[in-house]
Amino acid sequence: MADRLPAALGPLLKVARERLVAAGIDDPALDSRLIVEHFSGTTRTQAIAEPGHEVGSAALSAVEAALRRRVAGEPVHRILGYREFYGLRLSLSPETLEPRPDTETLVDAIVPFARATAERLGECRILDLGTGTGAIALALLGAVPAATATGVDISPDALATAARNARDLGLGGRFKALHSNWFEKVSGSYHVIASNPPYIPSQEIGNLQDEVRDFDPHRALDGGADGLDPYRVIAAEAAGFLETQGRVAVEIGHTQKNEVTGIFAAAGYRLAGAYRDLGGNDRVLVFER
């Protein structure tokens, strides 16, 4: 049984960090700070300026419960209930993937085209297939004020979370959540079709890191036998919803560049750009017709 947590902020941070170090957590300093700040409503500056500040007993119990969850292996952002993506705070829910920094590569790849389209036409219509928290669509809406976006997902829970995130960020007027199996219920035409689809081969799900396998929804990960099923659907059907000179941008697994390029080439697309993530891995492909 772990010792009681101290109420004073400075010692509380120290003991919280020690608990995570003892449990072998990857980034104990950051995770303990995020947990203490979030559940005690304090800030980093406060911890430095007022280390003797006393945290109330309800907050201490919440910190205690959060530390236990982290020690048991739950990812820190699942515990906090949100994650930052492209400078936006996005709420998470059981059926949303935690948005990853790698996916910001897709947003960066498409922002110049979306901005140019908005300047030329006064609008840019975006379709985000498998929107999850709304991460890609909302980041693009944040960066391109004249854009509008439809976020599609098969999960009603994810769609409710995406719609809430849009409202909370003041982007609700430009975001529509659509329940659909890929393009089934989609109508209209779009200048950008973006997707970070599930792309892990079914057989490999069991080998993923515990934090991913046990806490991210499998529907957000499983791309079928070879991980490429969603790309086949998107490549086959996107043309019916893409404006002339539009772009299709997809995130890929780091070994999938050639296969995904081949799937889109067979459907009549040219590769317009290929982008690597911050780790130097192939991560995003942009296609045009």
Ligand SMILES: C[S@@+](CC[C@H](N)C(=O)[O-])C[C@H]1O[C@@H](n2cnc3c(N)ncnc32)[C@H](O)[C@@H]1O
């Ligand atoms: C890898 S996650 C991406 C989530 C979010 N776009 C992001 O980048 O953080 C894939 C998303 O696709 C959704 N999805 C899976 N199969 C789908 C389908 N058949 N039709 C629509 N969405 C689907 C999942 O529910 C999940 O939200």
